Amino acid sequence: MExxxxxxSGFVNSFTVVNLFACFIGALIGTIVGVLPGLGPTATMxxxxxxxxxxxxxxxxxxxxxxxxxxMYGGSTTSILINIPGEAASVVTCLxxxxxxxxxxxxxxxxxxxxxxxxxxxxxxxGLQFFAPVLGxxxxxxxxxxxxxxxxxxxxxxxxxxxxxxxxGALMIVFGLFLSTIGINPMDSYPRFTLxxxxxxxxxxxxxxxxxxxxxxxxxxxxxxxxxxxxxNKIRLRELYPSRxxxxxxxxxxxxxxxxxxxxxxxxxxxxxISTFVSYALEKRISKTPEEFGxxxxxxxxxxxxxxxxxxxxxxxxxxxxxIPFAAPSAIxxxxxxxxxxxxxxxxFTTHPDVFWTFxxxxxxxxxxxxxxxxxxxxxxxxxxxxxxxxxxxIISLICLVGVYSVRNSLFDVWMMIIAGVIGLFLRKxxxxxxxxxxxxxxxxxxxxxxRQTLMMFKGDMxxxxxxxxxxxxxALATAFLAFKFTAPFFGKKFPLKxxxxxxx
Amino acid sequence: MGKAxxxxxxxxxxFLMLVLGIxxxxxxxxxxxxxxxxxxSGLYPFFIGxxxxxxxxxILISELRSDTPKPVLDREGAITLILMTATFCxxxxxxxxxxYVVVTLLAAYAFCKIMKLxxxxxxxxxxxxxxxxxxxLFDYWMYIDLPRGILE
Numbered sequence: 001m002e003x004x005x006x007x008x009s010g011f012v013n014s015f016t017v018v019n020l021f022a023c024f025i026g027a028l029i030g031t032i033v034g035v036l037p038g039l040g041p042t043a044t045m046x047x048x049x050x051x052x053x054x055x056x057x058x059x060x061x062x063x064x065x066x067x068x069x070x071x072m073y074g075g076s077t078t079s080i081l082i083n084i085p086g087e088a089a090s091v092v093t094c095l096x097x098x099x100x101x102x103x104x105x106x107x108x109x110x111x112x113x114x115x116x117x118x119x120x121x122x123x124x125x126x127g128l129q130f131f132a133p134v135l136g137x138x139x140x141x142x143x144x145x146x147x148x149x150x151x152x153x154x155x156x157x158x159x160x161x162x163x164x165x166x167x168x169g170a171l172m173i174v175f176g177l178f179l180s181t182i183g184i185n186p187m188d189s190y191p192r193f194t195l196x197x198x199x200x201x202x203x204x205x206x207x208x209x210x211x212x213x214x215x216x217x218x219x220x221x222x223x224x225x226x227x228x229x230x231x232x233n234k235i236r237l238r239e240l241y242p243s244r245x246x247x248x249x250x251x252x253x254x255x256x257x258x259x260x261x262x263x264x265x266x267x268x269x270x271x272x273x274i275s276t277f278v279s280y281a282l283e284k285r286i287s288k289t290p291e292e293f294g295x296x297x298x299x300x301x302x303x304x305x306x307x308x309x310x311x312x313x314x315x316x317x318x319x320x321x322x323x324i325p326f327a328a329p330s331a332i333x334x335x336x337x338x339x340x341x342x343x344x345x346x347x348x349f350t351t352h353p354d355v356f357w358t359f360x361x362x363x364x365x366x367x368x369x370x371x372x373x374x375x376x377x378x379x380x381x382x383x384x385x386x387x388x389x390x391x392x393x394x395i396i397s398l399i400c401l402v403g404v405y406s407v408r409n410s411l412f413d414v415w416m417m418i419i420a421g422v423i424g425l426f427l428r429k430x431x432x433x434x435x436x437x438x439x440x441x442x443x444x445x446x447x448x449x450x451x452r453q454t455l456m457m458f459k460g461d462m463x464x465x466x467x468x469x470x471x472x473x474x475x476a477l478a479t480a481f482l483a484f485k486f487t488a489p490f491f492g493k494k495f496p497l498k499x500x501x502x503x504x505x
Numbered sequence: 506m507g508k509a510x511x512x513x514x515x516x517x518x519x520f521l522m523l524v525l526g527i528x529x530x531x532x533x534x535x536x537x538x539x540x541x542x543x544x545x546s547g548l549y550p551f552f553i554g555x556x557x558x559x560x561x562x563x564i565l566i567s568e569l570r571s572d573t574p575k576p577v578l579d580r581e582g583a584i585t586l587i588l589m590t591a592t593f594c595x596x597x598x599x600x601x602x603x604x605y606v607v608v609t610l611l612a613a614y615a616f617c618k619i620m621k622l623x624x625x626x627x628x629x630x631x632x633x634x635x636x637x638x639x640x641x642l643f644d645y646w647m648y649i650d651l652p653r654g655i656l657e
Contacts, residue, residue: 054647165567171522171560178529178553190546192536193529216593223589223620224582391627394616395635398609401596402639405605406649411597418593425586429577430515448549455548460541 010357030070099296124313144453161269176440216421261307265314276304526558604654
């Protein structure tokens with residue numbers, strides 16, 4: 001009952017003009033970003049960080065989640081209409097979505113995806129609403145060894161699931177951890193790796209690095225590509241009605257995708273992308289007509305699209321309850337929360353319960369807004385896909401430049417962003433995943449604190465970790481994962497999850 | 506393994522990371538390693554440095570063993586990248602002098618032309634629209650005090 005009371009007050013708080021506007025803007029921008037091939041939700045969230053500083057923490061959080069969430073809705077539009085995924089989590093949708101389009105069922109596919117995303121979003125929010133406070137309470141008993149082992153577990157999975165070559169993922173994580181050590185060590189006020197520079201004493205600011213690696217490198221990458229104008233199939237409102245058979249076939253994939261997506265979202269890595277692959281494989285395996293998959297099976301469209309929406313909500317659980325982001329967009333969110341001096345984690349529910357419950361309430365509203373936005377306006381959003389990057393990218397580039405400068409009126413930050421952008425472009429080309437790097441930067445201070453506190457607690461004897469059941473379980477899981485990963489090829493099995501480097505962003 | 510494979514940019518990056526890892530590990534020892542029971546400032550970065558060096562070493566080895574891939578940038582791509590980066594840099598240098606509106610207008614036009622937007626009126630419309638939008642967003646709506654340069 002207390003939860004319902006808090007949710008009610010969350011709704012009261014979220015019904016402000018500013019919060020509703022932020023929710024709408026986030027959802028709208030997210031949908032547009034989802035529709036546009038190239039610019040992903042992570043890049044957009046990084047670019048929006050400076051703007052969120054103008055608002056309160058809750059408003060900023062609502063806006064950024066709206067972007068992430070909206071991108072999941074919008075990503076399917078171009079997958080279905082032009083066979084080009086708007087973002088990585090919609091790659092699977094191309095398989096059957098475009099086939100449905102070729103059969104003249106694009107409208108029905110889009111409508112079912114929008115409804116599926118709405119259902120999945122609602123289930124995801126319900127999951128977050130019930131799981132997060134429970135896990136948050138459980139996490140109160142976590143000590144430094146548990147946090148350290150959780151971090152190790154997350155890093156092992158991240159490096160393996162985010163890149164084709166796990167070593168490249170691992171290198172990116174440790175390089176991110178290194179970057180976070182630059183500046184004055186808060187534990188003993190000792191300056192490290194500052195090269196005598198006063199600017200570096202304050203440490204490397206996260207915002208220019210994130211905007212450079214995700215935003216500028218994306219812009220440069222698009223600038224280097226040759227533009228081919230896509231052909232968009234027109235959609236009329238009356239074509240959005242799915243047949244009774246299509247609705248019947250969509251109900252269970254929608255529910256299965258929603259539940260599966262939420263649990264995949266709890267794992268480290270590019271959860272939205274992984275959830276779509278897992279959901280597609282599951283639907284195909286249990287289907288009575290698996291031969292229809294790839295030929296326009298509605299289950300292959302609705303299941304994955306529902307899964308990626310609830311995965312967004314699932315990935316909010318470790319972020320809000322433990323303060324550990326498992327995916328690049330949640331790392332950006334963590335940075336955003338820290339910029340507002342809010343540290344997510346077990347204490348969030350006692351120190352800032354208003355933030356959590358207003359966020360939950362706003363997500364219900366945002367989900368509803370997205371459904372309204374996406375159903376009648378699907379034709380209009382599809383037209384956005386044909387806007388030429390030569391027009392969009394200059395605008396976005398300059399918003400990045402002015403945006404990053406405006407935060408601290410610092411040209412040094414702008415230089416950092418450009419350098420990070422150019423490095424990021426080459427890292428993409430050389431198949432180094434960027435997401436583990438940014439998560440390493442964000443989690444660096446927590447990792448160091450946990451390690452030092454654990455060492456001091458155990459007086460240097462790390463074997464005492466075995467006395468902590470949660471810690472040893474997490475280490476055992478990480479070891480089992482690595483053992484499975486490295487031994488699978490010897491038994492003639494292929495590791496089931498292989499994410500392309502672009503997807504992992 | 507061809508000679509080209511040995512000297513490609515990606516290999517240089519891996520080598521640089523290997524050296525960086527060693528430098529980090531050595532430098533951190535100067536910050537005080539302490540002991541495992543009483544860790545000093547340098548203990549954590551020391552292990553980070555070692556990890557960077559080890560991972561970079563194995564990536565470097567696999568890179569050297571792999572076939573030479575296509576270059577990541579062709580000549581045209583390299584020119585576009587240099588021009589885009591130069592425009593970014595010029596924006597940073599000129600912004601405090603000319604003001605953000607004028608520099609944004611010029612940079613947006615340059616970006617349009619670098620990205621091969623045909624004609625002159627479309628780039629002009631995009632750059633004018635961008636400068637106006639940025640003025641409205643940052644100055645008028647968000648009240649952020651940005652350098653106005655010659656428009657002061």
